[in-house]
Amino acid sequence: MINLKAYGYIETEAIPDGWLPGRITEIQRERFMVMTGQGEVTAVLKGSFYHHAALRAEFPCVGDFVLLHYSDAGDSLIVKVLPRRSKFSRADYAGHAAGYAKTILEQVVASNFDTVFILSSLNGDLSVNRMLRYLTQARQSGGTPVIILTKADLITDVHPMLAEVKRRISDVPVHVISSHTGMGMSELHPYLTPGQTVVFLGMSGVGKSSLLNALMEQDVMKVQAIREQDSRGRHTTTHRQLFMLPSGAMVMDTPGMRELGLFHAEEGIRASFADVEELFAQCRFTDCCHQTEPGCAVLAAINDGSLPSERWESYVSQQQENRFVQHRTCYLIDKRAKDKTNAMWNKQKKKNGGWKK
Ligand SMILES: Nc1nc2c(ncn2[C@@H]2O[C@H](COP(=O)(O)OP(=O)(O)OP(=O)(O)O)[C@@H](O)[C@H]2O)c(=O)[nH]1
Numbered sequence: 583m584i585n586l587k588a589y590g591y592i593e594t595e596a597i598p599d600g601w602l603p604g605r606i607t608e609i610q611r612e613r614f615m616v617m618t619g620q621g622e623v624t625a626v627l628k629g630s631f632y633h634h635a636a637l638r639a640e641f642p643c644v645g646d647f648v649l650l651h652y653s654d655a656g657d658s659l660i661v662k663v664l665p666r667r668s669k670f671s672r673a674d675y676a677g678h679a680a681g682y683a684k685t686i687l688e689q690v691v692a693s694n695f696d697t698v699f700i701l702s703s704l705n706g707d708l709s710v711n712r713m714l715r716y717l718t719q720a721r722q723s724g725g726t727p728v729i730i731l732t733k734a735d736l737i738t739d740v741h742p743m744l745a746e747v748k749r750r751i752s753d754v755p756v757h758v759i760s761s762h763t764g765m766g767m768s769e770l771h772p773y774l775t776p777g778q779t780v781v782f783l784g785m786s787g788v789g790k791s792s793l794l795n796a797l798m799e800q801d802v803m804k805v806q807a808i809r810e811q812d813s814r815g816r817h818t819t820t821h822r823q824l825f826m827l828p829s830g831a832m833v834m835d836t837p838g839m840r841e842l843g844l845f846h847a848e849e850g851i852r853a854s855f856a857d858v859e860e861l862f863a864q865c866r867f868t869d870c871c872h873q874t875e876p877g878c879a880v881l882a883a884i885n886d887g888s889l890p891s892e893r894w895e896s897y898v899s900q901q902q903e904n905r906f907v908q909h910r911t912c913y914l915i916d917k918r919a920k921d922k923t924n925a926m927w928n929k930q931k932k933k934n935g936g937w938k939k
Pocket residue numbers: 732733734735736759760761762763784785786787788789790791792793804805806807808816840
């Protein structure tokens with residue numbers, strides 16, 4: 583018997599007779615691995631998930647708690663996804679049937695995590711703006727962000743960089759580690775207590791796989807020694823996507839996490855830049871664009887130094903990216919609707935042997 587609480591399960595609703603709660607640890611095409619009180623089982627989705635395929639966001643993802651009809655011979659059946667307490671979604675544009683265009687836009691790639699480790703490499707180009715973007719996503723997700731500066735063994739003096747990060751990001755813990763030497767790793771223990779789930783965010787090559795291997799105390803992920811042009815087949819040692827660490831905490835690593843874009847991130851942006859958005863109310867004109875207008879509170883704050891201009895710039899660039907995603911989404915909905923109308927029109931034309939009567 584396995585205690586599902588060790589997997590972060592919190593019973594929030596009574597489980598009907600004959601149903602079994604479980605947590606999704608791995609997804610391969612149509613087949614799911616689910617950890618349950620009876621051990622890990624394979625499962626498939628109840629047909630109704632496919633009938634309502636438009637509700638893409640409701641498809642189970644790694645980390646989800648689900649209810650199953652348990653079968654000890656063959657696949658169990660996933661009947662319900664329990665409410666998610668946190669999630670990462672990505673905007674999904676890829677080739678789906680036109681009729682579903684309005685509702686396939688959010689694809690959830692990981693859920694029910696407590697902490698988001700935002701990784702940046704100290705020896706690469708350490709970009710605080712990029713960190714701020716990841717912070718917005720983390721805040722939007724419902725997880726608690728923590729910043730991890732990796733590969734400390736490659737730097738002689740980490741202090742200037744650490745000071746710069748802390749200066750610009752004052753409300754989030756920052757840790758300096760090396761997965762190779764073990765430096766700073768003990769600082770991560772408080773986030774890795776039993777039943778806690780962590781996800782990693784960070785650019786390719788910052789050391790996510792190396793950190794996972796170090797925390798697992800074994801090589802579960804293949805680490806890239808040399809960058810390949812072809813990103814396929816990268817992590818070939820395992821398909822597992824939810825790892826139980828020796829400490830009793832879990833780490834999720836899903837392919838989707840590696841290609842997140844900002845998706846409907848207004849709330850996250852608002853949370854990250856409350857100080858900036860508060861200024862807007864103080865502008866003289868309600869439709870102020872904060873560019874050249876007289877009486878603009880933003881320009882005044884930049885001038886007197888109370889709003890660092892780099893902070894204003896990263897706010898503007900996150901807004902732009904978010905708006906781009908939204909426009910693109912609207913554009914695609916529009917285009918799919920048009921394509922569908924055209925297809926119907928052409929069918930009609932054929933049937934009528936020429937132009938519609
Ligand atoms: N010196 C040093 N190198 C490290 C450390 N962590 C990772 N590396 C190296 O950085 C490179 C990339 O590490 P990975 O762990 O594969 O990075 P990743 O973030 O998983 O990369 P993707 O799989 O592309 O997303 C490898 O060559 C690692 O050996 C560290 O703490 N110190």
